[in-house]
Amino acid sequence: MKVHEYQAKEVFAEFGIPITAGRVAFIAEEAEAVAREVGRPVVIKAQVHIGGRGKAGGVKLADTPEEAREKASQILGMDIRGFTVQKVLVTEQVAIRDEYYCGITVDRDERMLVLILSAAGGVDIEQVAAETPDKIAKIHLDPLIGIWPNQIRRAIFYSGVDTSKSKEISDIITKLFHAFLAKDCSLLEINPLVVTEDGRVLALDAKMDVDDNGLFRNKDLLKYREIGGDLDEYEAFAKENGVTYVHMPPEMRGPVGIAGNGAGLVMTTLDVVARAGLKPNDFCDIGGGGDAEHTIKCIETVLRDPEVKGFFLNVFGGITRCDVVAQALVDYSDKFPENFPVVVRLTGTNEDKAKEMLEGTRFTFVSTMADGANKIVELINALEMKA
Ligand code: GDP
Numbered sequence: 001m002k003v004h005e006y007q008a009k010e011v012f013a014e015f016g017i018p019i020t021a022g023r024v025a026f027i028a029e030e031a032e033a034v035a036r037e038v039g040r041p042v043v044i045k046a047q048v049h050i051g052g053r054g055k056a057g058g059v060k061l062a063d064t065p066e067e068a069r070e071k072a073s074q075i076l077g078m079d080i081r082g083f084t085v086q087k088v089l090v091t092e093q094v095a096i097r098d099e100y101y102c103g104i105t106v107d108r109d110e111r112m113l114v115l116i117l118s119a120a121g122g123v124d125i126e127q128v129a130a131e132t133p134d135k136i137a138k139i140h141l142d143p144l145i146g147i148w149p150n151q152i153r154r155a156i157f158y159s160g161v162d163t164s165k166s167k168e169i170s171d172i173i174t175k176l177f178h179a180f181l182a183k184d185c186s187l188l189e190i191n192p193l194v195v196t197e198d199g200r201v202l203a204l205d206a207k208m209d210v211d212d213n214g215l216f217r218n219k220d221l222l223k224y225r226e227i228g229g230d231l232d233e234y235e236a237f238a239k240e241n242g243v244t245y246v247h248m249p250p251e252m253r254g255p256v257g258i259a260g261n262g263a264g265l266v267m268t269t270l271d272v273v274a275r276a277g278l279k280p281n282d283f284c285d286i287g288g289g290g291d292a293e294h295t296i297k298c299i300e301t302v303l304r305d306p307e308v309k310g311f312f313l314n315v316f317g318g319i320t321r322c323d324v325v326a327q328a329l330v331d332y333s334d335k336f337p338e339n340f341p342v343v344v345r346l347t348g349t350n351e352d353k354a355k356e357m358l359e360g361t362r363f364t365f366v367s368t369m370a371d372g373a374n375k376i377v378e379l380i381n382a383l384e385m386k387a
Pocket residue numbers: 043045050051052053054055059092093094095096099122123191192204205206
């Protein structure tokens with residue numbers, strides 16, 4: 001479950017992690033009222049379940065309550081990478097001296113938690129990791145043992161943060177670790193963690209992902225759950241139509257539309273396509289035993305994102321009958337865009353019948369998943385070359 005910044009900051013407050021004063025507003029007038037309460041210049045921040053709000057224009061400074069109202073009305077209703085802004089956080093503006101990154105997440109390879117601290121904060125941490133990995137301190141933490149002062153000291157030393165703020169930063173890291181464990185987080189991140197001109201150390205942003213499997217013992221977090229709130233417009237469409245679909249995160253997704261039957265098969269298909277050289281755009285499970293109509297809904301869902309330049313349908317027919325899937329393809333055939341490669345792998349129940357139905361059609365047939373992955377990558381790349 002994803003949690004909004006203002007909600008994660010409520011958790012920060014509960015654990016004593018310093019934040020700026022403010023609260024959430026749903027309409028521009030309310031934003032003006034909050035700015036008056038704060039009584040100082042404020043920042044208006046879009047509350048959506050996606051990062052990079054600053055770059056998208058979803059974070060604006062306002063020096064007066066009137067300006068707060070104006071900026072809030074600009075941000076409310078704005079679309080940020082597929083998410084419509086329905087609320088804004090209005091919070092005290094600070095003069096920033098340094099921007100750091102501080103986060104805890106799960107390192108699956110090491111089967112540990114990992115504390116990540118960097119003096120190069122405010123920007124995309126993945127980019128820092130890729131370009132200047134020496135600017136990042138990574139310390140593994142064992143949740144069963146806890147966090148030791150020497151681990152924190154090492155993180156501070158290697159990260160390049162201002163060591164005259166060691167005490168404050170160390171205190172924040174300890175609290176962040178306790179909050180992470182208490183709330184069963186999979187990610188708890190402060191980016192930026194700032195040192196202000198007047199020397200305060202504050203969490204200026206907050207990102208929190210909670211493991212849903214822990215929600216039964218964290219009932220206080222249930223109030224943050226927004227049914228459908230963390231779905232983008234494509235996922236919302238899928239949900240309305242009963243389609244099992246996950247849009248890949250913006251920074252990870254590419255041009256290959258993918259559908260198949262069974263979660264395991266579809267996940268494997270994503271991996272195989274990625275290995276063949278292009279990024280998948282989505283995960284779509286057409287399920288077992290559905291009718292042609294449902295399969296068409298799945299295809300429509302995958303094709304809605306204009307970034308999708310080709311489609312790979314990978315079906316291993318068991319309960320799913322290949323002829324039913326073939327019928328869907330035949331029915332939908334004219335609706336695929338022009339110059340849009342569609343690669344189909346159909347094996348299993350009623351496979352022969354399906355092949356007969358699809359003979360002489362626009363679809364490219366393959367008999368294995370690996371062939372399909374290579375083929376769709378080849379066809380999409382060929383299109384790009386022409387363009
Ligand atoms: P994100 O872009 O979604 O990660 O949103 P952030 O909360 O991290 O805000 C983006 C950027 O806005 C920060 O990195 C800061 O540079 C800037 N910002 C946010 N709050 C303040 C503030 O109080 N004062 C100033 N000067 N800049 C701020």
